[in-house]
Amino acid sequence: xxxxxxxxxxxxxxxxxxxxxxxxxxxSFSWWGTSDRNIATYRVIxxxxxxxxxxxxxGSGAPWSGYQATLTNQLRRGTEAxxxxxxxxxxYQMYGIDYFMDLNELGIDFSKYPEEEHVPLTVDEKxxxxxxxxxxxILFLNKKIYDDAGITKIPETWxxxxxxxxxxxxxxxxKYAIGRLDAQQVAIxxxxxxxxxxxxxVISEDNKLNFTVEELExxxxxxxxxxxxxxxxxxxxxxxxNDGPSNPNWTTHQNYGGVxxxxxAISEYENTLPKGSELITAGFPQINAGEKLGMYKKVxxxxxxxxxVENSDLKKQAVKTFLGFITTNPEAVKILGVDxxxxxxxxxxAILDASTDPDFKNTNEWRxxxxxxxxxxxxxxxxxxxxIHPYYEHDTFRKVYEGPIESFLNGSITGKQAAQxxxxxxxxxxxxxxx
Amino acid sequence: MVGEKKWxxxxxxxxxxxxxxxxxxxxxxxxxxxxxxxxxxxxxxFVGLEHYKTLFNPNLWxxxxxxxxxxxxxxxxxxxxxxxxxxxxLVAQILAQKIKGxxxxxxxxxxxxxxxxxxxxxxxxRYIFETDGLIxxxxxxxxxxxxxxxxxxxxxxxxxILLRVWQFGSTMLIFLxxxxxxxxxxxxxxxIDGANKFQRFRHITLPMITPIILFNGVMRLIECFQAFNGPxxxxxxxxxxxxxxxxxxxxETAFKSGNLNLGSAMSWILFIIIMLFTILIFRSSRYWVYYxx
Numbered sequence: 001x002x003x004x005x006x007x008x009x010x011x012x013x014x015x016x017x018x019x020x021x022x023x024x025x026x027x028s029f030s031w032w033g034t035s036d037r038n039i040a041t042y043r044v045i046x047x048x049x050x051x052x053x054x055x056x057x058x059g060s061g062a063p064w065s066g067y068q069a070t071l072t073n074q075l076r077r078g079t080e081a082x083x084x085x086x087x088x089x090x091x092y093q094m095y096g097i098d099y100f101m102d103l104n105e106l107g108i109d110f111s112k113y114p115e116e117e118h119v120p121l122t123v124d125e126k127x128x129x130x131x132x133x134x135x136x137x138i139l140f141l142n143k144k145i146y147d148d149a150g151i152t153k154i155p156e157t158w159x160x161x162x163x164x165x166x167x168x169x170x171x172x173x174x175k176y177a178i179g180r181l182d183a184q185q186v187a188i189x190x191x192x193x194x195x196x197x198x199x200x201x202v203i204s205e206d207n208k209l210n211f212t213v214e215e216l217e218x219x220x221x222x223x224x225x226x227x228x229x230x231x232x233x234x235x236x237x238x239x240x241x242n243d244g245p246s247n248p249n250w251t252t253h254q255n256y257g258g259v260x261x262x263x264x265a266i267s268e269y270e271n272t273l274p275k276g277s278e279l280i281t282a283g284f285p286q287i288n289a290g291e292k293l294g295m296y297k298k299v300x301x302x303x304x305x306x307x308x309v310e311n312s313d314l315k316k317q318a319v320k321t322f323l324g325f326i327t328t329n330p331e332a333v334k335i336l337g338v339d340x341x342x343x344x345x346x347x348x349x350a351i352l353d354a355s356t357d358p359d360f361k362n363t364n365e366w367r368x369x370x371x372x373x374x375x376x377x378x379x380x381x382x383x384x385x386x387x388i389h390p391y392y393e394h395d396t397f398r399k400v401y402e403g404p405i406e407s408f409l410n411g412s413i414t415g416k417q418a419a420q421x422x423x424x425x426x427x428x429x430x431x432x433x434x435x
Numbered sequence: 436m437v438g439e440k441k442w443x444x445x446x447x448x449x450x451x452x453x454x455x456x457x458x459x460x461x462x463x464x465x466x467x468x469x470x471x472x473x474x475x476x477x478x479x480x481f482v483g484l485e486h487y488k489t490l491f492n493p494n495l496w497x498x499x500x501x502x503x504x505x506x507x508x509x510x511x512x513x514x515x516x517x518x519x520x521x522x523x524x525l526v527a528q529i530l531a532q533k534i535k536g537x538x539x540x541x542x543x544x545x546x547x548x549x550x551x552x553x554x555x556x557x558x559x560x561r562y563i564f565e566t567d568g569l570i571x572x573x574x575x576x577x578x579x580x581x582x583x584x585x586x587x588x589x590x591x592x593x594x595x596i597l598l599r600v601w602q603f604g605s606t607m608l609i610f611l612x613x614x615x616x617x618x619x620x621x622x623x624x625x626x627i628d629g630a631n632k633f634q635r636f637r638h639i640t641l642p643m644i645t646p647i648i649l650f651n652g653v654m655r656l657i658e659c660f661q662a663f664n665g666p667x668x669x670x671x672x673x674x675x676x677x678x679x680x681x682x683x684x685x686x687e688t689a690f691k692s693g694n695l696n697l698g699s700a701m702s703w704i705l706f707i708i709i710m711l712f713t714i715l716i717f718r719s720s721r722y723w724v725y726y727x728x
Contacts, residue, residue, distance in 0.1 A: 073690065
């Protein structure tokens with residue numbers, strides 16, 4: 001009996017040791033995305049596992065819905081993947097300083113990342129994530145609706161967009177130059193318009209709302225102009241589909257002629273249009289022709305590493321190898337293409353830029369990216385540096401401005417009331433989430 | 436032999452006991468402890484009842500949201516529960532009659548309960564109530580302008596209430612069983628005394644089934660206070676927070692915003708509210724529930 005017991009103990013110990021050693025070569029990677037991104041990422045993981053048989057990456061793709069909640073809980077319980085995809089603002093909202101590994105420890109060459117994407121992901125000199133791509137807020141149009149209305153010139157100014165709206169409304173009642181935007185989309189549209197007017201960021205450097213009630217009222221009057229002239233629907237109460245890409249007025253009926261969205265998100269809208277439809281990247285309309293103002297951009301998504309990885313040198317090595325592979329290996333970069341947006345890493349960008357088959361530059365993501373960079377650099381040359389504040393999209397805080405905007409869009413309150421409500425709560429609640 | 440098997444019931448209880456301790460009692464106690472702390476990353480601070488104070492402070496954002504959800508939940512519960520009871524009792528009363536094809540109708544009325552508020556049903560519901568949905572198409576036949584049911588607070592609330600009331604099957608079946616257990620002799624005696632149908636229902640049926648009304652009332656009250664699926668899937672709490680019931684706010688606070696401490700405090704307030712109402716109903720039952728024995 002004693003011998004059997006000893007044998008069992010020895011067997012258990014041997015298993016435990018071998019499991020420990022083997023585990024350190026196995027790393028997990030979780031992300032959220034559409035089916036295109038999932039398929040591409042799994043293919044890259046497969047390729048990595050083939051090329052680096054000493055390591056094994058286990059992938060876990062998830063839809064957007066629920067991913068954030070799952071990751072938040074995993075971080076608290078210490079069950080998160082070794083590498084996980086995050087949004088820019090999660091670095092702050094999820095207390096990345098406590099849960100994300102400082103990537104300086106991996107010895108990654110950060111010089112390959114544009115400074116404006118690297119800096120927002122750095123807190124107290126700790127690099128908490130690697131930017132996968134950045135994104136800007138621009139206009140995309142459904143070509144069919146504009147063609148049918150005989151509009152051949154892409155609207156470059158708000159007046160031209162309004163003219164297009166009037167024409168579409170007159171010819172095809174029930175169709176719009178854009179259609180429905182939700183409170184989140186209208187918020188950034190108002191703030192971009194106000195940036196064109198004033199050159200100011202939404203949030204000042206001392207973390208206060210940069211606009212007065214009167215300025216915000218201007219923003220709401222601007223939205224009213226769009227609603228009264230066939231650009232936006234008159235009231236969001238008439239169409240409650242909050243998910244733009246699956247809205248039947250966008251997909252089956254094609255009543256909506258365009259959308260303002262982040263350029264990395266355009267494939268979601270593109271994929272739900274009927275076959276044969278075409279989306280055009282239309283830039284960002286201006287107050288005066290020839291201007292290039294009001295462009296907000298931000299890190300779209302980034303790769304973060306669990307702080308638990310710090311405990312194992314072997315795991316660190318495996319993580320570094322995989323991150324290097326996914327961001328620079330020519331095959332991997334081409335497989336991923338622009339599924340996570342136009343890559344931030346200089347080498348990855350160069351690989352896609354040089355590629356002719358497939359021609360990534362012919363995608364809306366790429367064209368959008370080029371416009372974003374062009375406008376942004378132009379703004380910089382004028383001394384305007386618009387940036388998305390790290391707490392602007394905080395899930396609790398954003399309700400402070402999205403709530404009144406939603407009520408305004410539903411026709412429950414006036415622009416003045418919405419502006420007053422935003423000003424009343426903005427600074428206090430921003431200070432509270434930043435505490 | 437009999438003595439040897441004495442342990443068997445306890446062994447059979449173990450799986451349930453483990454489940455209860457792990458998945459009910461532990462989270463229950465832990466959520467209260469969590470509600471007394473503030474976690475910011477790995478920094479955990481004891482704050483006592485601070486979260487509870489925040490939730491009842493109308494000057495703070497969380498307070499405004501919570502008080503609004505409280506109001507929304509009360510509206511939802513106090514319209515839905517009586518409606519479910521009335522509708523299910525009425526239908527049960529009809530199905531208790533000896534009519535042709537009654538078996539089919541019983542099954543048909545129970546099907547919505549089986550379907551619940553799943554994604555498919557929610558799509559159907561949206562299709563019915565949307566501005567370009569079934570009801571509006573029907574109204575258009577009579578020249579009525581389209582009504583944005585889901586886009587207006589009252590319409591959105593009505594649609595989630597209707598979804599819940601539509602699932603009256605199990606309440607109805609319990610009532611049906613109760614109706615069948617009312618002794619026929621009571622009705623016969625009443626008929627001899629000249630009581631009409633309404634009088635028989637008012638003075639015999641209703642008193643006799645009051646224990647079941649109490650049971651159904653309490654069960655539906657608890658269920659409706661904990662409503663989540665319908666509001667989450669159909670309206671996502673909108674428009675303008677008009678259908679953001681407490682459970683939905685708890686989910687968003689705890690899991691979407693990652694504030695488990697505040698979410699736990701909300702859960703405890705909800706628990707206390709449910710407990711108070713349950714006690715109130717049970718206390719009041721001595722005045723209106725009739726037990727034959």
